[in-house]
Amino acid sequence: MLLYAASDGSGLVQACSADYQSFCQDVKPGGGRVVACLRKHLAELTNSCRDTLRDIGPAGGDAPAVSTLIPAAPGSTLRDVSYGADPAQKIDVYIPDHPDHAAIVFMAHGGGWEFGDKAARTVVEPKAAYWRARQVIFVSANYRMLPQAAPLDQAADLARAVAYVQAHAQAWGGDPARVVLMGHSAGAHLVSLITVDPGIVSAAGVQPWLGTVSLDSAALDVPTLMQARHLPLYDRAFGKDPAAWATASPYQQLKTRPVPMLLICSTERATSCDSAEHMAAKIAQLGGKVTVKPLARSHMQINADVGADNEETTAIGDFLHTLGVG
Template identity: 90%
Template sequence: MRSVVAGLTVWGLSVLLYAASDGSGLVQACSADYQSFCQDVKPGGGRVVACLRKHLAELTNSCRDTLRDIGPITGDTPRQSLPAPVSAAPGSVLRDVSYGADPAQKLDVYIPDHPDHAAIMFMAHGGGWEFGDKGAQNVVEPKASYWRARQVIFISANYRMLPQAAPVDQAADLARAIAYVQAHAQAWGGDPARVVLMGHSAGAHLVSLITVDEGIARSAGVQPWLGTVALDSAAMDVPALMQSRHLPLYDRAFGKDPAGWAAVSPYQQLKARPVPMLLICSTERATSCDSAERMAAKIAQLGGKVTIKPLARSHMQINAEVGADNEETTTIDTFLHTLGVG
């Protein structure tokens, strides 16, 4: 089969993909991916499409986007099928609001006392892509209290974890959650256009990936947002991370096959100017600030607005103490003011 495919004309390969996809447009978008991963799959019955989906994290962006156009990929939900909004009174907290069918796809909404077209801080927790919770003390407080006092809605979201969902699917979950928040923000007194993404550690990697990979946000129905705050991620450049000495948790998250690393790497997926970003990194970690500096340099080269802030704070402090009277909170506030929040 490999020798036959290698000798196919462009027209012949088109016939194969057309038969496999019912004319979905995979011909132009996925021909290279087909030859890389699915040459031995017999066309027909959707078998080639199924094969490509199994290699989602390794596909080119154009092929992934086309697959999403054909039908939902794990973690994708069309905007019109999002769960119905849950209304709440000012000053209340909505817990375990479902933004998807999976039990992990829930978020908490912390509404200020006087929301009026309020800005929204959307928080993604860390935990090495395999644990963590939206309600953990170091995720919520003092963040929620701090921003609610400033009449900003605070959202804390859960998402599926390893081994159930790979990082690319986790990013899709969070994009779905963002779309839900934007679709229903007005029910809470919020402004769907005034959303700021924030994540810590693995969560910082995921919100950064959503920020630079337009296909993830577009597939979930996410509308433009104001900016993104990444709290101490060492995984901005996944290939560089994996090719250097690293913790085993990164092997569990990204695997040992280099072919798939670029697809989940914010640095590699950064190809156009993103929304403004704030990258806070701990100088107490070996690779965090190096990773942030490389990311910031590429954003700047693309004409984007980026602020990098190295802090002599531990990885956990940079998360747990946001909202307290300290340098990281001041840095975030300054960034938010540039976005018109605060």
């Protein structure tokens, strides 16, 4: 729907009627004036209007996404930004008050590859506030879930989201090269898989990033996990084919030195720290930089409490400091 190619009149006003009345009712349609006006208020628009604007392109060619054209307001939150056509392929972007070539923390939620949401309290709070206060952009991503998408497809979704973030970072006051990936549980498995599998990265167009934080994944070595006693959720995620286990396993796909990694694990779980140590040993053999941080915290606490005054926040802050992120 290239409304701008034909007109910015009634069609666009109908799609963004409330926003038009709030911000642009004195603007006469035609010549791109309504589009330009709405873009000036991008951070304040309804989600439906913002989504419509993303479809608008200039006559005779494809348009860049809106956020590449008009910077988002400092201190604003961009919600449900689409990085793909599927309804699940969306991100929320939390922009600090004074972004200036800001670093970006990209978060992938957990949920056993079956559920979870980018806006869940335990995913966002207090993380977004913590990094915003440090003038770091915080991005929280959704991705397709089982049974619609297997873990490899989910990793591809997240890689695509990272590429989108890098492509739009400058419009938010961010630096596309200063991205740190972070995920919890299933999300930790997925960001770890992205980190070690260059095929996933290159297919999505991801550019180099600074490092990766894994928050308590027990699925870093999927074949070992599946050959031992395990929860049924892993069967639903990885199936019964050993070849598929290896393809979706960060340990098996780790063949060259990755970006620096921080592997936080819960000592209250039977396999999490063993999995992290096993992965770290291989990274070290390949000449990579890796830190394993065992914590006497529950699987859920290691995620939900990031950003509060505790060991996991300190460990992540120290790791980011080594990457040049304050």
